[in-house]
Amino acid sequence: MDPSTSEAHRFPARAVLEVDGHTDTAARALLSPVPDANPVGLEDRGLFERTLRGGADRDTTLGEPISDMSFVASHCWGAPLSLVWTVIEGHLCLFSAADGDLSMMLPPLPLHEGDAGRLGAAIGACFEIMDEANGAGAGTPRSRIEYVSDPVLDRIRAASVPTLSATPMPGDYIYRREALVELAGGDLKAKRKLRSKFLRENPDIETADITPADTDACVELLSLWRAASDRRHEGEANDRLIGVDVLRERDERCARRYLELIDELGLPSMLVRSGGRLVGFTIGEFLTPSMAVVAVEKTHPDVDGTPQFIYSEFCRTRLAGAGEINAGDDWGIDTLRFTKSSYRPSRMLSKTLLARNPISEMGTPEPATVRLLRWKRPAHTKPEAQKVLPTDVRPATTADTDAILEIEAAAFTSPADRFKPQQIRRLIENPRARVAVALRGGSVIGWSVALIRAHRRWRSGRVYSVAVRPEAAGTGAGRALIGSLLNTLEAEGVTRVYLEVRAANAAAIALYTSVGFRPLRTLEGYYTDADGTETDGLRMLRIAGATD
Numbered sequence: 001m002d003p004s005t006s007e008a009h010r011f012p013a014r015a016v017l018e019v020d021g022h023t024d025t026a027a028r029a030l031l032s033p034v035p036d037a038n039p040v041g042l043e044d045r046g047l048f049e050r051t052l053r054g055g056a057d058r059d060t061t062l063g064e065p066i067s068d069m070s071f072v073a074s075h076c077w078g079a080p081l082s083l084v085w086t087v088i089e090g091h092l093c094l095f096s097a098a099d100g101d102l103s104m105m106l107p108p109l110p111l112h113e114g115d116a117g118r119l120g121a122a123i124g125a126c127f128e129i130m131d132e133a134n135g136a137g138a139g140t141p142r143s144r145i146e147y148v149s150d151p152v153l154d155r156i157r158a159a160s161v162p163t164l165s166a167t168p169m170p171g172d173y174i175y176r177r178e179a180l181v182e183l184a185g186g187d188l189k190a191k192r193k194l195r196s197k198f199l200r201e202n203p204d205i206e207t208a209d210i211t212p213a214d215t216d217a218c219v220e221l222l223s224l225w226r227a228a229s230d231r232r233h234e235g236e237a238n239d240r241l242i243g244v245d246v247l248r249e250r251d252e253r254c255a256r257r258y259l260e261l262i263d264e265l266g267l268p269s270m271l272v273r274s275g276g277r278l279v280g281f282t283i284g285e286f287l288t289p290s291m292a293v294v295a296v297e298k299t300h301p302d303v304d305g306t307p308q309f310i311y312s313e314f315c316r317t318r319l320a321g322a323g324e325i326n327a328g329d330d331w332g333i334d335t336l337r338f339t340k341s342s343y344r345p346s347r348m349l350s351k352t353l354l355a356r357n358p359i360s361e362m363g364t365p366e367p368a369t370v371r372l373l374r375w376k377r378p379a380h381t382k383p384e385a386q387k388v389l390p391t392d393v394r395p396a397t398t399a400d401t402d403a404i405l406e407i408e409a410a411a412f413t414s415p416a417d418r419f420k421p422q423q424i425r426r427l428i429e430n431p432r433a434r435v436a437v438a439l440r441g442g443s444v445i446g447w448s449v450a451l452i453r454a455h456r457r458w459r460s461g462r463v464y465s466v467a468v469r470p471e472a473a474g475t476g477a478g479r480a481l482i483g484s485l486l487n488t489l490e491a492e493g494v495t496r497v498y499l500e501v502r503a504a505n506a507a508a509i510a511l512y513t514s515v516g517f518r519p520l521r522t523l524e525g526y527y528t529d530a531d532g533t534e535t536d537g538l539r540m541l542r543i544a545g546a547t548d
Contacts, residue, residue, distance in 0.1 A: 027082040027097035033132045034095050034102075037084035040075045042264070044085070048074060051092045051109050063151025065287045066349050067172050067328040068106060072265060072285050073295065076257040080250035081105065089122035090115030095129075098250070099242065099454075101142040102133035107152050107354070119159040127356060144355040153352050164354045170239075170329040172349040173340045177292075177325050180343065181316040183308070187344045191308045198305025202274040207313060210269040210281055215259050217278045218271065221298055226252050228301035234520065235453075235460055235498035235541065239332030241432050243455035247331055255296045258283045268292070268318040272299075272310050279303045280310040284319055292322035391477050393484040396435040396447060398425050403444035404437070411467040419465075434461075434488050438468065438477045445472040448481035452494060461489040463499040482515055486542065495544040502527055503536040516542040 031037050038044070048071035052062070067073065074094060077083060082097040083105060091108035108122040123145070130143035146169065148156070153166070179185075183192045199205070210218065226248050236244045262269050262283060271281040280299035286292045294314065299306035315325055329351065330337040396404070401424050408418040419427075427433045427449055438446035446468030453460050463485060468477040489497055501508050503522060517540040526537030 026100070030097035030100075030102045030133045031082070031084055031095060033129045034084055034086055035088070035129075036086050037095070038086065040071075040078040040083055040085055040094075042075065045071050045075075047092070047111075048085075051111055062109065063149060064349065065291075066147065066149045066351055067287070067293050067295075067326050068147040068351075069149065070285060070287060070293070072258075072261070072267070074105070076254045076261070076295075077105075077250075079257070080253045087111065088125050089118040091119065091122040093122065093126055095126075097133075102130045103143065104130070104145040105147055107145050107148045107156065109152075116155070117159075119156065123156065123164075144353055146351075146353050148352040148354055150350050150352075153354075156354070164356060167353040167355070169351040169353050170332050170337070171351050172329055173327040173343070173345040174291075174347045174349060175325045175327065175343060176346050177315050177319060177322050179346070180325055181312055183312055185344075191312075191343070194305040195308040195312060196305075198303070198309045201305075202279075202303075204275050205309075206273040206276075207270055207317070208273075210259065210262050210271050210283070212263065214271055214278075214281075218259055218281050218298075219256060221278055221281065221300065222252050222255055225298045225301060232301075232521075233335065235462070235496070235539070236333070236335070237451075237453035237460075237462070241451055241453045243453050243460065244333055245455050247333070249456055255283075255298065258296050267295075268314075270310065270314045270318050272306065272313075274303065280306045282310055282314045284314065286319075286322065287326060289321065290323045291326055292319040292324075293326040293328065294319075295328070390440070391445075391475075391480040392439045393436050393480055394439070396428050396437045398428055400437050400444060400447070401425055401428075404447045407444070407447055407467055407469055410469050433464075434485060436481060436484050436488070438472075438481050440472070440477070445469045446477045446481055448485055450485045450489060450497070452489070452492070458496065459494050461485075461494045461497040463497060479511065479515070482511070486515065486544075490544045497542045497544075499540050500526065500537045501540065503538045509538065509540075512540055512542075516544075516546070518542070 040048070052065065052069050052071065062069070074083060074085075080098070083094060085092060085094050087093065088108065090112065091110050092106075093108050094104060094106045096103050096105045104126060108119060108126060110116040110119065126145070127143055134142045156164075179188075183195060229248055230245055233244050238244060238247065258267070261267060267283055267285055269281070269283045272279050278300075280297070280303075282294060282298075283296040284292050284294050294311070297307065297311060297314075299310060315322075319325060324346070326349070327340055327343075327345075330340050401421055404419070404424050405421060412418050428435045432452045434450045434452070436448050437444045438448075446466070448466045449464040451462045451464050453462060463482065466478055466481050468481070486497060489495075497517075498520070499512065499517065500523065501512065520539040520541045523537035523539055525534035527535045529535065
């Protein structure tokens with residue numbers, strides 16, 4: 001049967017989610033409404049590449065590709081993201097059941113030029129499938145289309161598709177290849193120093209293409225990288241509150257698949273050895289003749305300068321034909337965002353999420369610096385004069401927004417530190433947030449927020465913000481709010497709770513220590529003051545029921 005046919009029911013069904021032995025019963029149930037679902041196999045390469053190219057003249061069809069618009073990416077991420085494809089209304093549709101709901105990892109893409117006029121019907125049918133699987137009726141906010149490039153977004157708008165909400169996603173970082181090779185200029189001075197340090201301390205460097213004989217050593221390095229990252233980034237999550245350990249586990253599985261396909265798909269690759277020991281490897285792909293993507297890069301966690309050396313050398317030797325390098329997006333992770341920004345991208349490729357209703361969990365305001373008990377006491381009030389007073393704490397509602405705004409204005413002198421009304425309402429409505437207000441004499445005197453994050457086998461909590469009116473500081477309101485948050489989380493089975501605080505804030509650290517938090521690690525330069533000064537933070541962890 002010709003795989004380019006536009007009728008979904010003509011595709012022979014294959015077993016769903018049996019890739020790499022990771023059969024997922026829950027994901028399979030979510031995917032059950034998808035007609036004739038097929039995992040992305042190597043036999044689908046021709047179909048995907050013809051569709052993703054958009055025909056002979058891409059510039060007039062799908063435009064410049066983002067990193068996600070690749071057959072290799074769709075195949076290698078297939079098992080980690082529980083991906084299946086089908087054809088609906090003449091459009092290739094890629095669904096995912098990775099995060100406990102059914103979504104799409106790409107917008108519907110026409111198989112043939114003549115199918116483009118059915119885009120609106122394809123999108124409508126896809127949302128009906130997702131709504132059925134997600135079990136909340138038409139318009140459930142969990143149903144969404146992710147990774148929509150700007151050119152495709154313009155086509156969707158031009159097709160008069162029923163109104164969809166558009167939410168920005170983390171975009172692709174694009175660099176001039178020669179800039180990554182040279183690492184020139186003051187902005188990249190630190191990168192040059194690290195590369196030079198690696199060259200200086202490792203005089204017997206060997207680089208080579210990855211061969212099948214190297215796979216076991218690369219897999220061993222992958223495991224070492226993941227274990228070290230799990231320790232270094234314990235408790236962290238991305239903008240959507242998915243634990244970075246979950247993302248790393250998926251990334252490791254994806255990287256293993258890339259390793260298996262280097263020879264079969266002719267992917268550019270490179271490994272680096274020092275003294276015969278493997279210290280790094282990387283794999284890429286050419287999205288177009290002028291743009292290459294660095295899809296995988298893993299280095300030994302104890303060898304300084306390896307990332308800077310291998311990135312630069314890979315671009316110089318294996319990606320020489322490209323004018324630009326696409327490093328993909330940052331997954332909504334603060335630390336990855338900082339790293340990719342530090343290489344000074346020349347531009348970004350935007351990505352958009354589409355839904356019938358706004359996605360409440362997308363775009364939750366969670367900046368790198370967390371505001372915890374940083375108000376100033378009134379000048380006339382001495383700490384020793386304060387008394388612990390009875391405080392009632394209850395869940396916040398959107399009706400509390402104005403009172404919370406007043407607390408923000410009183411507790412934080414800089415407008416940049418204050419939440420906006422829309423942000424407060426979105427936090428209150430967010431199913432992964434626990435927002436509470438403290439009351440005394442019927443008046444709201446403080447509020448707090450904790451966020452629940454999903455990890456591989458557990459959930460964690462993060463005390464995100466606590467603020468009280470200055471006149472209530474030192475009266476027990478802050479302690480009552482934190483205690484209520486911890487009780488709420490523990491009642492829901494969340495026993496590991498994290499927070500970040502300025503390392504110099506002895507009073508706050510003493511408070512958190514008194515309710516069971518313990519230092520986990522120092523975060524160098526975590527906070528940036530208004531004048532640009534960087535100060536260290538401290539990550540703390542509380543495990544319910546733990547004893548010293």
